[in-house]
Amino acid sequence: MYPTSIPITASVLFYLLCILSLLTFQAYAWIDYPSDGLATMTHYGLPKDFVAACGCTPTSTHYPTAALSQMAYGSARAYGPACGKCFNLTLVNPVTATPPFFPPVTTFIVVKVTDLCPLSGNGWCSATEDKPNAAGAFLNFDLAFPSDAIPADFFPSDEATYGYKDFGVWNITYQTVSCLPNWNGANDAFALGSVDSSGGDSVCCPANPTGNTNDTCPSFSDANGIPPDTTTSPAGKAAAPTTPICILQIILTAVIFTL
Ligand SMILES: *[C@@H]1O[C@H](CO)[C@@H](O)[C@H](O)[C@H]1NC(C)=O
Ligand SMILES: *[C@@H]1O[C@H](CO)[C@@H](O)[C@H](O)[C@H]1NC(C)=O
Ligand SMILES: *[C@@H]1O[C@H](CO)[C@@H](O)[C@H](O)[C@H]1NC(C)=O
Numbered sequence: 001m002y003p004t005s006i007p008i009t010a011s012v013l014f015y016l017l018c019i020l021s022l023l024t025f026q027a028y029a030w031i032d033y034p035s036d037g038l039a040t041m042t043h044y045g046l047p048k049d050f051v052a053a054c055g056c057t058p059t060s061t062h063y064p065t066a067a068l069s070q071m072a073y074g075s076a077r078a079y080g081p082a083c084g085k086c087f088n089l090t091l092v093n094p095v096t097a098t099p100p101f102f103p104p105v106t107t108f109i110v111v112k113v114t115d116l117c118p119l120s121g122n123g124w125c126s127a128t129e130d131k132p133n134a135a136g137a138f139l140n141f142d143l144a145f146p147s148d149a150i151p152a153d154f155f156p157s158d159e160a161t162y163g164y165k166d167f168g169v170w171n172i173t174y175q176t177v178s179c180l181p182n183w184n185g186a187n188d189a190f191a192l193g194s195v196d197s198s199g200g201d202s203v204c205c206p207a208n209p210t211g212n213t214n215d216t217c218p219s220f221s222d223a224n225g226i227p228p229d230t231t232t233s234p235a236g237k238a239a240a241p242t243t244p245i246c247i248l249q250i251i252l253t254a255v256i257f258t259l
Contacts, residue, residue, distance in 0.1 A: 029129050030081075030219065031072045031138050035176040039139035041089060042124050042169050043155075044117075046144035052115035054083035054217070055194045055203020060114050063149045063185030067115035067142040069125035069133075075116065076227070078220035079204035082113045085216075086179035086208075087141065091156070094167030095135045101167065103156035109143075110182045114205065117142045124169055135171060149184065179208045 044067065049058035052067070055078070066087075067073075074080030090108040094101050117125035117140060124140040127133045133140060146152060157165040177183075185191035192207035204217035221227065 030074045031127065031129050033072050033139055037139070037174060038092075038137055039089075039141055039172050039174045040095060040124055040133060040135045040137040040169055041091070041141045041143055041172045043143040043145035046115065046147070048148070051195050053077075054079045054114050054116075054205045055197065055201060056084065056112070056114040056205035057190060057193060057195055059188060059190035060112060060185060060192075060205070061144065061147070063183065063188070063191055064109050064111045064147065065114040065144045066111040067117040067125075067144075068113045069117045069127055069140040069142075070119045071128050072139045073113070073116050075219045075221040076118075077116075078202040079217045080116065080219050080221070081209075081211075081217055083204050083217045084179070084206040084209045085113050086110055086177050086183045087113070088175040088177045088182070089141055089143075090173045090175075092171040092173060095169045095171055097162065097167050101156075101158060101162070105156060107154055107156065109150060109154065110177060110184065111141065111143065112179060112183050112185065115142070115144075135169065137171070139174065141172070141174065178210075 046052060046061060046065065046067075048061050050061060051058055052061075052065075056065075066089075068082045070076060073082045088108055088110050090106060091103060093103065119126055119128075122134060124133050124135075125142065127138045127140065129138075132138050143150075145154065155166065155170070157167070159165045180186045194203040194205040195201070197203045202220055204220075206215050206217065209216040
């Protein structure tokens with residue numbers, strides 16, 4: 001087997017590093033968030049009638065929708081457990097305003113999650129289980145806005161003081177709510193459910209998910225053995241390529257010992 005003690009030491013070290021890398025890899029778990037809490041909100045352009053990551057019907061875009069940050073969404077691709085869920089989002093204050101801006105009115109909106117906001121560098125959707133985003137939040141709701149479904153003045157502003165209207169990112173509070181009857185699209189059958197998946201697309205958009213396995217989407221990533229895509233995060237970059245090598249090495253060793 002091993003001619004000298006040096007390769008043995010090296011191989012023990014290799015296995016220790018392997019175990020360590022597998023453990024590091026495991027650290028990228030989906031975020032198990034409370035039903036109510038603090039979050040941040042950004043906004044993005046979602047074309048009307050566009051079918052986003054969950055595969056909700058085009059008509060869902062006629063009502064307020066949002067993308068949720070990847071590790072809370074629960075999948076790196078296609079659908080995740082957050083798909084179809086509804087949240088009541090209340091604006092608190094903008095994260096980046098100097099001096100701090102506190103809106104004179106309280107605005108809130110009930111959204112349905114129809115899309116995935118991918119992990120990216122230090123972006124607002126970059127929170128992982130052990131690292132919040134730059135505002136200290138573990139969830140970011142990326143509101144589809146502007147939208148015919150949301151008043152144009154939804155985000156309070158003070159252009160006279162700040163010289164601009166759009167603060168970009170807001171501290172918010174979120175509340176998990178039942179989509180029926182709270183979401184504005186609740187009475188429109190065309191806005192509920194998923195698109196026809198007979199074309200082979202992976203879709204899952206329940207009308208009113210409650211968190212029970214019988215009415216809530218699984219994680220497309222988990223179901224297909226796709227790990228959370230952490231390629232933009234330095235730790236993920238280091239851990240990801242070693243995992244297959246470790247598994248290969250373990251299989252090879254097993255084969256060698258069997259022969
Ligand atoms: C949403 O939150 C606001 C307060 O921020 C509250 O007035 C409103 O009733 C809530 N709506 C639902 C459906 O929970
Ligand atoms: C936004 O919320 C975070 C977390 O509660 C807080 O630390 C931060 O000070 C808030 N930002 C502003 C501008 O108030
Ligand atoms: C899902 O399961 C829950 C609890 O097990 C049950 O109360 C509910 O009726 C089920 N819903 C559907 C749509 O089957």
